[in-house]
Every structure is written in C-alpha cells, then in structure tokens.
Amino acid sequence: MNTNDRLALAERVRTACIEAALAGYEDAAIAGLCGEGALEVAISAMRRVALADLTGDEPSGDSTNDAP
Numbered sequence: 001m002n003t004n005d006r007l008a009l010a011e012r013v014r015t016a017c018i019e020a021a022l023a024g025y026e027d028a029a030i031a032g033l034c035g036e037g038a039l040e041v042a043i044s045a046m047r048r049v050a051l052a053d054l055t056g057d058e059p060s061g062d063s064t065n066d067a068p
Contacts, residue, residue: 012054020045 001009024045028038 009055013049013051016049016054017046020049 021042025038025042028041033041
C-alpha cells in the first residue's frame with residue numbers, strides 16, 4: 001500500500017468515526033442522556049464502525065471491533 005492509499009484509508013476511517021460519533025451523540029441526547037452518557041454512546045458507536053467495510057476487505061469472522 002503506497003502513501004496515498006494509506007492516507008485515503010485513514011481519511012475514510014476518520015470520516016466514518018466522526019459520522020458514527022455524531023449520530024450516536026445525537027441519538028443519546030434525543031433520548032435524554034446527560035452529556036457524559038451521550039459521549040459514552042458516541043464512543044461506543046465509533047467502536048462499532050465496520051473497519052472491513054472501509055478497507056474493502058472481507059470480514060475475518062470476528063464481527064467485534066469493540067476495544068475493551
């Protein structure tokens with residue numbers, strides 16, 4: 001993978017994380033969670049981003065992208 005490909009991949013990952021976080025935070029705020037709770041939901045949403053979808057790779061069978 002060359003530098004341009006790596007940068008493009010990194011940008012796709014960043015964009016997906018930001019979109020997931022904003023959507024998660026908005027949903028949590030609408031549901032009435034406090035700011036801290038909404039932030040936790042936003043972080044959880046970023047952990048669930050399907051990285052294989054961003055790389056074009058097939059899932060490895062491990063469907064969890066959550067970090068402990």
